[in-house]
Structures are given as C-alpha cells and as structure tokens.
Amino acid sequence: MNYAQAHYIGDSQNARTKKTEATARTAKRLRPMDAENQRCRRGAERQAQVSACGDASNGFLTSLFLPKLHRTKTVQACQETEKMQKDFYTSLCSLAEHYGIVPMPSRDFEYPYNMALAVWDLEEKLKQKFLNCHELRVVQDCKRTYLVSEEKYSTGTTLYYIPIEPLYQMAHDRKRRKNAQLLISVCSYLYHIAGIPYYREQGSYLYWLYEMHREWTEQDEDREENERYVREFDRAELIGDILEQKIFNRMSLQIFEKRLNSFKSLDAFDIACAEVAGKAFELYRQYPSESIFRNAPTHGGEEEDTETESIGMEKYISFISHTKGWLYESIEESINNEFNEYAQMDEPTILKCFDGTDTADSSLDFESRLFALLDDLCELLYNYTQHENE
Numbered sequence: 496m497n498y499a500q501a502h503y504i505g506d507s508q509n510a511r512t513k514k515t516e517a518t519a520r521t522a523k524r525l526r527p528m529d530a531e532n533q534r535c536r537r538g539a540e541r542q543a544q545v546s547a548c549g550d551a552s553n554g555f556l557t558s559l560f561l562p563k564l565h566r567t568k569t570v571q572a573c574q575e576t577e578k579m580q581k582d583f584y585t586s587l588c589s590l591a592e593h594y595g596i597v598p599m600p601s602r603d604f605e606y607p608y609n610m611a612l613a614v615w616d617l618e619e620k621l622k623q624k625f626l627n628c629h630e631l632r633v634v635q636d637c638k639r640t641y642l643v644s645e646e647k648y649s650t651g652t653t654l655y656y657i658p659i660e661p662l663y664q665m666a667h668d669r670k671r672r673k674n675a676q677l678l679i680s681v682c683s684y685l686y687h688i689a690g691i692p693y694y695r696e697q698g699s700y701l702y703w704l705y706e707m708h709r710e711w712t713e714q715d716e717d718r719e720e721n722e723r724y725v726r727e728f729d730r731a732e733l734i735g736d737i738l739e740q741k742i743f744n745r746m747s748l749q750i751f752e753k754r755l756n757s758f759k760s761l762d763a764f765d766i767a768c769a770e771v772a773g774k775a776f777e778l779y780r781q782y783p784s785e786s787i788f789r790n791a792p793t794h795g796g797e798e799e800d801t802e803t804e805s806i807g808m809e810k811y812i813s814f815i816s817h818t819k820g821w822l823y824e825s826i827e828e829s830i831n832n833e834f835n836e837y838a839q840m841d842e843p844t845i846l847k848c849f850d851g852t853d854t855a856d857s858s859l860d861f862e863s864r865l866f867a868l869l870d871d872l873c874e875l876l877y878n879y880t881q882h883e884n885e
Contacts, residue, residue, distance in 0.1 A: 690786035731816035
C-alpha cells in the first residue's frame with residue numbers, strides 16, 4: 496500500500512511484573528507433657544518409682560493425630576482440584592459452543608496436563624478458524640475457574656490517515672464534482688458516526704503536530720525556503736477549514752443514500768468511488784451509531800512507565816491534509832520518532848468471560864469492515880492525482 500507506510504514499533508517489551516515468592520504454610524506442633532506420671536506407694540520397702548517413658552506421650556500423639564490432620568489436608572486439596580477441573584471443563588464446553596469448535600478429548604489425562612492440553616488445542620483451532628488474533632486465559636477467583644477469550648483486530652502498525660486535499664481538488668474539477676460530493680458523504684459518516692478525528696480540531700493529535708511543526712518552521716529564520724514551507728501550512732489550514740464545513744454539515748450525511756443511488760459510473764475511477772461509498776453506506780445502515788473506538792482498550796493506571804504505555808487509536812486514525820510532500824514527510828518523521836518510544840499499539844479488543852453468565856454476542860465485524868473501508872478510501876484519494884494524469 497503506497498498511501499501510508501507501515502510504522503513498526505521498537506523492540507522494547509512490557510516490563511515484567513515481579514512475582515511474589517510462594518510461602519509455605521506453617522503447621523503448629525504439639526508439645527510434650529512436662530510432668531512425669533507417678534504410681535502410688537505400696538509400702539516403705541518398695542519405693543521404686545515407675546514413670547512413663549519420656550517420649551511415650553509424643554509417640555502416641557504422633558501416631559494418632561498428625562496422620563489424621565495430614566489426611567484432611569490431602570482430601571481438601573483433592574476436592575479443590577476436582578472442583579477446579581469441573582469448572583474448567585464446564586467453561587470449556589461453553590466456549591466451544593460459542594465459537595462452534597470441537598475440542599479434543601483431554602479429561603482422561605492427569606491434572607494439570609489435561610487442562611494445559613485443552614487450552615493449547617482450543618488456541619490452535621481458534622487461530623485456524625478466525626482471522627482475528629485469539630488468546631485464551633484461565634482465570635481462577637474465589638468462587639470458580641473459567642476461561643476468558645481475547646479477540647483483537649490487528650491494524651498492522653499502519654497509519655490510517657485520510658487525506659482531504661485530493662477531495663478538495665476533486666470538488667474543483669468539473670469532471671469529478673459528483674465524485675467529490677459522494678466521497679464527502681462518506682467522510683461525513685466517518686466524522687459524525689464513526690468518530691474519526693479531524694486534524695483541524697483543537698485537541699486532536701494531528702492538530703498538535705501541525706501547530707508544533709509550524710512553530711518550528713517560523714522560528715527557523717536561516718532556511719532559504721522558509722516562506723514556501725510556511726505557505727504549505729497556510730494551505731493545509733485553509734483547505735482543512737473549507738472541507739471541514741462540508742463534512743461537518745449533516746446534510747451531507749442525510750442525502751448520502753440519494754447521492755449514492757443517483758451516481759453514474761463512467762470509468763474505472765467512478766466505479767472505485769461507487770464501491771467505497773457503497774461499503775460505507777452499508778456500514779452506516781447496519782451500525783448507525785457505532786464508533787471506531789467502541790472496543791478501544793482502556794487503561795486504568797494514570798501514571799505509567801514509557802515502556803508499558805501503548806499508542807492510542809486516536810493517534811493513528813485521523814483525517815489529514817495530505818500524505819504527500821514535505822509537510823507530511825516532516826510530520827511523519829516526528830510520528831515515527833514518538834511511536835518508537837512505545838511498547839505496543841492499542842487495537843480493538845473484546846474480552847469474553849465464560850464463567851456461567853450470559854456471554855455477549857459481540858464481535859469485531861464492524862471494526863474489520865471499517866478498517867478495510869479506510870484502506871480503500873485512503874488509497875483512492877492518494878492515487879487521485881496519479882489517475883488524473885494518466
């Protein structure tokens with residue numbers, strides 16, 4: 496794909512959590528008796544004192560009570576293991592039914608190999624059947640043991656930046672004016688419903704980058720082409736504000752279907768525009784209120800080390816002025832430098848707990864189709880000038 500290069504994360508890994516050392520349980524010991532037992536005297540001539548052996552009481556207690564205590568612990572441990580395995584296989588059946596897979600027989604193997612084998616088998620079959628990345632976890636709380644599946648859509652470390660300057664050029668081309676109107680409706684859906692940030696919105700990630708690079712350029716008085724670079728910022732801001740008004744206007748979304756039905760394809764570029772618009776409208780029809788960030792991971796900790804932080808989805812999904820030229824290359828370099836400081840990227844993720852409660856019938860179908868739509872739209876706009884020059 497030429498419109499947006501893939502940017503790979505650095506080799507840093509998540510810091511491992513320090514494991515606490517297991518502590519052995521302390522067992523209380525029974526102490527020996529202090530006083531010696533004495534018999535009553537029969538007479539003055541027979542004064543030989545008879546006492547029990549010093550270890551007799553210890554031997555009696557050891558042979559009677561301690562094995563019984565040890566046996567109780569063993570029985571309790573066995574009962575806990577049996578309950579854990581029972582809960583595990585109950586959860587396994589629920590998971591297998593949910594995903595429509597047949598797990599291999601593993602109950603006859605000894606614990607804990609039977610559970611490890613079952614998890615390995617499920618992971619392999621889930622990877623073969625589903626495109627999204629799957630991970631299984633065995634969770635044990637104070638009440639039960641159950642399986643948790645993690646479904647994640649892999650974005651492939653790609654910048655999903657939608658260039659709007661080609662759309663502006665298209666709107667001023669009499670031959671492509673209808674194409675521009677149709678694609679503006681697509682962008683209006685992505686802006687209002689899918690929630691994709693716009694680079695001219697204050698608070699957005701790209702807005703901050705544009706402002707920072709403009710300040711750097713204006714302060715660089717020694718550059719011979721400084722004025723030309725400043726004009727690129729002016730153009731990006733002007734076009735961005737004009738297109739934002741058209742995209743922000745909900746009328747573009749309300750007449751989306753009308754524009755799509757009345758659009759006539761006369762060449763290959765028209766066909767490509769109609770296909771992209773058709774996919775977008777179908778998503779809008781099936782998911783009229785879903786945002787691209789609906790399954791974005793949430794991070795509980797406010798203060799995190801750089802090595803454990805991740806790149807938020809709002810940083811690599813956005814509208815942008817253009818993905819060509821000096822200005823984009825300058826911003827892209829800053830993005831690369833920043834992203835290389837992170838350990839991972841946030842991606843749409845769903846966790847499903849098979850703990851006996853109702854499992855929500857959620858999926859990543861919306862995300863899979865929306866990211867594919869962004870791919871097609873970005874490629875279409877990126878190659879617009881190239882197609883017109885051929």
